[in-house]
Amino acid sequence: MRLEHIIQEANVAAKIKDPKTMKMLGIAMRHDGTLPKGKVAALGPKPSDEDVLKLWSDILDASLRTTNFGDVSADGKFDEWLTRMYMNGIVDYEDINGEGGDALGAWKALSLRGKLAEKHQDFNKFKNLRQIQAIVNDRAYRDELRKIKDAEVIEKHKREKKELTIVDDDRYIAVIPFNYGSCYTFNNSAGFPASFCTGSSQGLTWFNRYAKDGVIISVVDKNNTDDVNGKWQIHAATNQINNGDQSVRKDEVFANLFPGLMKKIIAGLESNAAEIKANSTELMRDGYDIPTEVAELKKRFPLSYASSEEEPEADAEQDANDGPGIYSVTQNASGRTARIEGESRADIINKLTTRYPDSSEADYTIEKVQE
Numbered sequence: 001m002r003l004e005h006i007i008q009e010a011n012v013a014a015k016i017k018d019p020k021t022m023k024m025l026g027i028a029m030r031h032d033g034t035l036p037k038g039k040v041a042a043l044g045p046k047p048s049d050e051d052v053l054k055l056w057s058d059i060l061d062a063s064l065r066t067t068n069f070g071d072v073s074a075d076g077k078f079d080e081w082l083t084r085m086y087m088n089g090i091v092d093y094e095d096i097n098g099e100g101g102d103a104l105g106a107w108k109a110l111s112l113r114g115k116l117a118e119k120h121q122d123f124n125k126f127k128n129l130r131q132i133q134a135i136v137n138d139r140a141y142r143d144e145l146r147k148i149k150d151a152e153v154i155e156k157h158k159r160e161k162k163e164l165t166i167v168d169d170d171r172y173i174a175v176i177p178f179n180y181g182s183c184y185t186f187n188n189s190a191g192f193p194a195s196f197c198t199g200s201s202q203g204l205t206w207f208n209r210y211a212k213d214g215v216i217i218s219v220v221d222k223n224n225t226d227d228v229n230g231k232w233q234i235h236a237a238t239n240q241i242n243n244g245d246q247s248v249r250k251d252e253v254f255a256n257l258f259p260g261l262m263k264k265i266i267a268g269l270e271s272n273a274a275e276i277k278a279n280s281t282e283l284m285r286d287g288y289d290i291p292t293e294v295a296e297l298k299k300r301f302p303l304s305y306a307s308s309e310e311e312p313e314a315d316a317e318q319d320a321n322d323g324p325g326i327y328s329v330t331q332n333a334s335g336r337t338a339r340i341e342g343e344s345r346a347d348i349i350n351k352l353t354t355r356y357p358d359s360s361e362a363d364y365t366i367e368k369v370q371e
Contacts, residue, residue: 166268191225245347260309
């Protein structure tokens with residue numbers, strides 16, 4: 001299907017004849033704040049139902065023509081289903097254009113190759129895009145989809161990505177993306193295949209849209225890279241703190257999963273403020289204002305900011321002063337010191353109190369000799 005032939009090829013514009021359906025579509029589009037404002041404005045103040053329908057057809061076709069798995073617009077398989085979801089308020093333009101096309105493309109790629117389980121093969125059983133995303137993100141299909149997806153595309157974005165790492169420790173990586181290549185790589189390279197619209201096949205538009213409003217923060221939990229909660233994206237300007245498939249969007253969950261991480265992110269922003277500002281001048285005039293970004297993070301995500309990193313379970317100093325070896329034992333009253341070999345600190349105490357029954361642990365200072 002091509003836009004100029006959409007009517008003749010019996011796609012969605014030609015399939016919708018019912019005046020009530022056309023009016024419902026118009027109402028849905030008027031209430032969709034994610035639609036490109038320029039395209040809607042071009043229709044004028046009182047567009048006809050036919051003009052609205054044509055715009056919807058064009059938008060839908062463009063959203064499905066370019067996905068991670070090729071053009072899925074040509075046979076019009078998804079048009080009526082998506083239109084129905086849209087009119088009922090189940091999806092908006094961002095859902096379809098941002099990540100929906102990739103999910104549908106993944107399902108179709110698996111279906112055509114006979115890789116879907118029988119229960120996932122009947123497309124009409126799906127009630128929304130989230131169900132499809134959940135299925136194609138299942139580990140049972142992940143390896144196959146990665147084989148199907150053009151690996152060169154990922155490599156291209158890896159080579160071209162621009163980003164700055166603000167946290168990199170034993171547990172976490174957090175980066176500030178400065179271009180679409182960074183977001184695409186974040187979505188599609190290692191670990192869970194995230195569905196953030198900023199890194200989808202249509203993501204250049206969405207990256208530019210979000211990045212100009214404020215810092216985007218991409219977060220990876222190194223301990224759980226294959227889990228849906230192994231990747232998160234944060235955008236304080238639009239109050240978004242979303243996990244890998246965007247099924248969780250809550251400050252409370254992030255705080256519970258990653259206590260203390262928000263403080264590390266903020267510290268990373270502040271310590272790299274000058275470099276972030278310099279690298280973001282193409283995204284926002286004068287670059288990102290980090291004090292403002294930090295204030296927004298604290299305001300939008302108070303629970304995550306208030307959370308604190310848990311103390312280590314074991315006392316490392318205590319562990320180092322125990323176990324088999326030689327111990328330096330000082331009698332506190334006299335100041336005399338001797339070296340005693342034992343299996344543990346408790347063994348040393350037992351030897352002392354056995355030899356000197358009137359003494360106790362409090363009478364001695366005991367330290368393991370570090371050879």
